[in-house]
Amino acid sequence: MAPRTAGHIDRRFAAEDATAALDAKPGSAERLDALWETPHTWLAWLTTVDHKALGIRYIVTACVFLVLGGLEAAVMRLQLARPEAHLLSPEAYNRLFTMHGTTMMFLFIQPVLSGFSFYLTPLLIGARELAFPRLNTFSYYVFLLAGVFLYAAFIIGQAPDAGWFNYTPLASLPFDTGHNIDFYAIGLLFLGVATTVGSINLVVTILRLRAPGMSLDRMPLFLWSSLTTSVAVIASMPALTVALLFLELERRWHFVFLDPRWGGTPLLWQHLFWVFGHPWVYIVFLPATGMLSMIIPVFSRRPMVGHNIVALATVATGLAGFGVWVHHMFVTGIPQVSVGFFSAGSMIVSIPSAVQIAAWFTTMWYGRVVFQTPMLFALGFILQFVIGGISGVMTAVVPFDWQAHDTYFVVAHLHYVLAGGSLFAMFAAIYYWFPKMTGRLLNERLGRVSFWVMFAGFNLAFFPMHIAGLLGMARRVYTYLPGLGLDGVNLASTIGAVVFIGGTVLTLVNLLQSLHHGAASGRDPWHANTLEWSIVSPPEPFNFAQIPIVSSREPLWDGGVAAGPTLDQGRFTLLTTPLDAHPDGVVELPGQNVWPLIISLTLLGLCTALLVRSPLGIAAGAVTSIIAAARWMWPVHLRTLETDA
Numbered sequence: 037m038a039p040r041t042a043g044h045i046d047r048r049f050a051a052e053d054a055t056a057a058l059d060a061k062p063g064s065a066e067r068l069d070a071l072w073e074t075p076h077t078w079l080a081w082l083t084t085v086d087h088k089a090l091g092i093r094y095i096v097t098a099c100v101f102l103v104l105g106g107l108e109a110a111v112m113r114l115q116l117a118r119p120e121a122h123l124l125s126p127e128a129y130n131r132l133f134t135m136h137g138t139t140m141m142f143l144f145i146q147p148v149l150s151g152f153s154f155y156l157t158p159l160l161i162g163a164r165e166l167a168f169p170r171l172n173t174f175s176y177y178v179f180l181l182a183g184v185f186l187y188a189a190f191i192i193g194q195a196p197d198a199g200w201f202n203y204t205p206l207a208s209l210p211f212d213t214g215h216n217i218d219f220y221a222i223g224l225l226f227l228g229v230a231t232t233v234g235s236i237n238l239v240v241t242i243l244r245l246r247a248p249g250m251s252l253d254r255m256p257l258f259l260w261s262s263l264t265t266s267v268a269v270i271a272s273m274p275a276l277t278v279a280l281l282f283l284e285l286e287r288r289w290h291f292v293f294l295d296p297r298w299g300g301t302p303l304l305w306q307h308l309f310w311v312f313g314h315p316w317v318y319i320v321f322l323p324a325t326g327m328l329s330m331i332i333p334v335f336s337r338r339p340m341v342g343h344n345i346v347a348l349a350t351v352a353t354g355l356a357g358f359g360v361w362v363h364h365m366f367v368t369g370i371p372q373v374s375v376g377f378f379s380a381g382s383m384i385v386s387i388p389s390a391v392q393i394a395a396w397f398t399t400m401w402y403g404r405v406v407f408q409t410p411m412l413f414a415l416g417f418i419l420q421f422v423i424g425g426i427s428g429v430m431t432a433v434v435p436f437d438w439q440a441h442d443t444y445f446v447v448a449h450l451h452y453v454l455a456g457g458s459l460f461a462m463f464a465a466i467y468y469w470f471p472k473m474t475g476r477l478l479n480e481r482l483g484r485v486s487f488w489v490m491f492a493g494f495n496l497a498f499f500p501m502h503i504a505g506l507l508g509m510a511r512r513v514y515t516y517l518p519g520l521g522l523d524g525v526n527l528a529s530t531i532g533a534v535v536f537i538g539g540t541v542l543t544l545v546n547l548l549q550s551l552h553h554g555a556a557s558g559r560d561p562w563h564a565n566t567l568e569w570s571i572v573s574p575p576e577p578f579n580f581a582q583i584p585i586v587s588s589r590e591p592l593w594d595g596g597v598a599a600g601p602t603l604d605q606g607r608f609t610l611l612t613t614p615l616d617a618h619p620d621g622v623v624e625l626p627g628q629n630v631w632p633l634i635i636s637l638t639l640l641g642l643c644t645a646l647l648v649r650s651p652l653g654i655a656a657g658a659v660t661s662i663i664a665a666a667r668w669m670w671p672v673h674l675r676t677l678e679t680d681a
């Protein structure tokens with residue numbers, strides 16, 4: 037990389053004194069502690085509203101699902117290592133690849149990324165909490181219980197088996213008579229509640245609780261992706277909800293939406309699913325790019341080049357994601373005109389991503405790059421993502437897609453984008469923010485080894501799949517014939533997968549070890565630029581003793597964090613205007629109570645009753661849920677104060 041000019045680094049050190057102003061004044065710290073700390077009882081631990089505790093729980097829970105999804109992948113790869121292997125029956129393979137895709141897409145990537153958003157957002161914007169703290173507790177439990185519900189299907193031997201996309205008529209009653217598909221449909225309806233309310237929480241938090249002075253154009257880029265993503269979730273979930281409702285109504289109560297014998301059409305499922313599903317692909321990948329836009333400037337030691345353009349590109353990607361769902365349906369016989377239109381659209385979608393990548397490289401070029409572990413994972417992300425982007429543009433070309441459709445080429449593409457993209461970004465984020473969350477550094481040497489093993493394993497696992505696909509290996513099949521030239525690539529792939537999984541285990545070891553034995557990190561081990569690094573690690577229950585006042589985009593590099601109001605007379609945080617973050621009032625946020633937990637349990641009861649078709653159970657679940665909701669929402673006389681702070 038080219039040598040950089042001085043300036044940013046020097047300003048960075050000037051910032052140390054400025055941040056000290058944010059420490060608590062004597063006396064007010066105890067008051068704030070008493071107001072914000074979660075009491076030390078079991079019930080309080082279970083029902084906490086602390087966004088930091090819940091964010092970490094989200095991340096840990098999602099990683100448990102990652103382990104389950106990874107085990108499923110490992111078993112599939114063992115089955116595919118040799119031709120005509122008999123480790124798995126075709127039925128078992130269908131269940132595994134369905135649960136693997138469903139787990140990775142719905143129970144791992146999206147939740148882990150929102151976990152980071154729930155943890156980081158208030159810290160990044162100088163607020164004390166999310167806008168709706170109890171809603172956060174509720175969405176965590178719904179996520180957890182929906183995951184348990186989906187996995188319970190394995191216990192009774194009826195796991196979903198029609199793919200994470202669940203195409204009809206495969207998923208319709210005549211072809212799938214057990215409970216398998218009902219687990220999928222009801223489980224995802226339940227999970228959708230968590231995803232939707234979590235997104236609403238983030239949108240309101242980002243738009244109304246930013247510290248004074250943090251106008252939209254000074255907002256960190258991770259928040260731009262978090263905001264875009266949350267809006268996209270709110271806009272796309274209804275399509276999935278409708279699709280799932282149609283399916284269940286048809287399977288259970290003989291409504292007709294999808295069955296052509298009675299005038300329905302199976303293609304309706306595909307449209308609804310991909311109207312949701314394609315934006316979802318961006319929903320899981322935009323936060324990852326947002327994390328990179330936080331990490332790359334810090335390890336390049338200079339502000340992000342083209343900050344505004346990257347923010348715009350993020351929003352553009354989110355919007356464009358809604359216009360290209362048909363590229364998943366090129367071979368379904370839809371009219372030629374639409375095929376041409378959506379093919380062009382899909383290629384255009386790659387432009388904002390290219391802009392982002394260009395901005396990252398320019399930032400590195402004009403910076404002085406420090407290759408610590410978070411930066412290595414960030415670079416791994418970019419490389420893998422570019423390869424996935426190229427194979428994506430290839431499949432957007434219709435004649436090519438006709439050839440590659442339903443072959444391993446697509447499996448290679450989707451793993452480069454999804455697994456390469458999101459996993460490497462998540463690891464970068466873990467190495468980067470672990471010190472903030474725990475006050476300890478991860479082991480740098482073990483981190484690097486873990487990166488290189490993962491990087492090698494990943495490419496050995498997924499690159500050969502391109503070749504297998506071009507040679508004609510079909511996806512979603514449990515085995516293949518010998519002598520087709522597929523044996524070598526598949527064996528390589530399986531070895532790669534094992535190496536890759538081994539690399540992730542090294543980071544797991546690193547995490548467990550460093551949690552208790554890692555070196556103390558101090559508040560800002562990376563000499564970073566954003567607000568979360570101005571406070572102690574791990575942060576106090578109240579985050580900021582005094583609400584910071586922001587006057588630049590890189591507050592810690594520009595020495596510009598001034599101390600604002602203390603607000604220690606209640607569970608207060610400052611309300612500001614959506615665009616330019618002028619103080620607009622003070623809100624009092626509710627503390628914990630047990631009802632968000634109870635209602636998530638009654639909803640689980642309702643889902644189970646739907647599954648086993650017990651009218652009495654359905655009635656009981658509905659009534660208790662309504663009572664619990666009413667109890668939760670019961671007015672508690674919160675105050676909203678005017679302020680001239």
Ligand code: HEM
Pocket residue numbers: 106109110112113133136137138140141145199200201447450451454455458459497510511512513533536537
């Ligand atoms: C250890 C790493 C992984 C391995 C070895 C692996 C392997 C596989 C295999 C063998 C399949 C079945 C392909 C088929 O039969 O057509 C599959 C499908 C899938 N994987 Fe992974 N996977 C890994 C990680 C991930 C991750 C991290 C994600 C997402 C974040 C993911 C998302 C998916 C999806 C969505 C499908 C379904 C594809 C379809 O619709 O056919 N995988 N994976």
Ligand SMILES: [Cu+2]
Pocket residue numbers: 313314317360361363364
């Ligand atoms: Cu798509």
